[in-house]
Amino acid sequence: MYVIEVVIFDFDGLIRDTETFEFFSFQEVFRLHDIELPLELYSKRIGGHMNAFDPYSYLQDCIGRPINREELRMLRRQKYDMLIQNEKERPGVVNYLNSAKNLGLKIGLASSAPYDWVMPNLEELNLVGYFDCIRTHEDVKNVKPDPELYLNVLDYFGVNSQNAIAFEDSPNGAKAARAAGMHTVIVPNELTKGLFFDDYSMLELEFERLIQTLNS
Template identity: 30%
Template sequence: MQPKIRALVFDMDGLLFDSEKVVQKSWYIAGERLGYPNVGDHIYHTLGFNVVRRSRYFRETFGEEFPVETFNQMTREIFYELKETEGVPKKPGVDELLSYAKEEGYLLAVATSSGEAYSRTLLKEGGIWDYFDAAVFGDMVTHAKPDPEIYLKACEKLGVKPSEAAALEDSPNGIRSAYAAGMYPIVIPDLVRPDEEIKSLSTWQCESLFDVISILKEK
């Protein structure tokens, strides 16, 4: 039996935008400057974390002396420099999927672990902000992914039950979050390929956002 889906909730970094690679590059640069080489390797363990949870990870991994506040500020500045010089492109199929979903009457939301100011800027500059009926940002929740809080809030804002919504995610923690919320997780991998656990939690596995259009057309 095909699920009845009324809403689509999107992660942002690595899903709508090819931004995780830019973030990773900013981590490598900042880490080198601060004497912590290869910090960028750790992005694979923190995908889906908000800044509070990520800061805790850094201290647990590198020790309490790790200069979290300096690192966070430095990576923000480097990210925006890279954004201006190299750009942060949208992922293939973003415009097509959002346009199709809107035309078909789906409710749309963003549920991102990133902060509101950064997220609004990226979504508006990418020309896709107006597609969304609701948004929940990382600084609006107490518990980061894989906790389901952010997805439950997104469904609440849209006025739908989690069982009426699909969540589009690239990261393992995002898939875990959506599954725990009782939604239909769709995994579209970016930096990390899904392992057997993530495959088992995902209702659908796609290679691009174009594949999601095909899924919706079958419903």
Template identity: 30%
Template sequence: MSRRRKALVLDFDGLVADTEVLWLAVLRRLYRTYFQELPYASVVESVGGTLHDFDPFTDLSARCGSVDASELEEQAECLFRAWMAYEAPLPGVRRLIAEAQLRAVPLAIASSSREASVVPYLDQFGLRDAFSVVVTADDVVRVKPAPDLYLLAARRLGTEPEHIVAFEDSGRGVRAAKAAGALCVAVPHVLTRSHDFDAADIRLDSLALCDLEDLLSHDPSEVRR
């Protein structure tokens, strides 16, 4: 008999909010402002990671030769914040949270982004109080694909990693969840469909297709769907 899952841990960027696609639009605007073309493949490959994977601001600064990377980053951040003011959670997010709360299943966020790039938007969406735990890049030495964020989230939730269901939109996020021992649901979006999701236990085209009751009793030995 399978063990019922005891908590849900969600990635934030690209899973709760459509920030990855929005950042792509911001970066395209920024690059074109300086008459440059954004290296799309590099951006897609780095989704779910950090500026250590691909830093568009250093790249653009090197191309221009006259604008500092920190100035470019500030320009992009300002535009991103302005555009995010019009955003809402992705389809399925509010229902998943509501169903988890009805079943008294704890919720957490595990994000490779900094806290300042996550918590203000949870507040904006009115979702901050739904998550008893929020762990970000500020809380660990290693971000995804290392398992540290998930291990810390499980510890703060008071459960074991194998008792959580992790929701991820990127290949490196899936690797992090599986390295921690969690059951992982992959929900790719337009920028990550080319990522390797073979390690995921379940793959959904949208979080709106999630059946929480099924997930909470899911047996990892079942054939992946």
């Protein structure tokens, strides 16, 4: 029997729903040009490498002429900042973290995003102190859906993958956790709830009950 020793969280879209507002901000920019941004295309980058789909190249192709990328990036970020300003951590996140601490579990974070994106968000939410190990884009050669980020965190803790749970919100993240051999639980957000997740388990139990179930 494997006993759960470690829980590892994704960041974007799981701890804070940045992903939904990122998409909304891109949509607003696209609509200024009377173009719709399809979620099925955009979703390639959710939870994985941002270069998996380039919204600006897609917009340029749709318009049929060169665009000022830097100007659009600034505009898109302004719109994102307005949308996210009142958004805190997702409901239940602090309860999960406190439950993990109370159970004596080690807590890690594995994000495909850059360190200088993840840390300011965690600091704003006052959540940094919960994590014993934080790994981001710069710590690996390949981000999700490659398992390297998760394997990096597991290696830090010296724990077998079967003794760890990953919490994810995106198909790319779920594939990475599954490829690392971890128990994988999906907590989809407003944006990812309609995406295809294969046969992964959705979070339906309280944290302590989930741990008890996996340890039984």
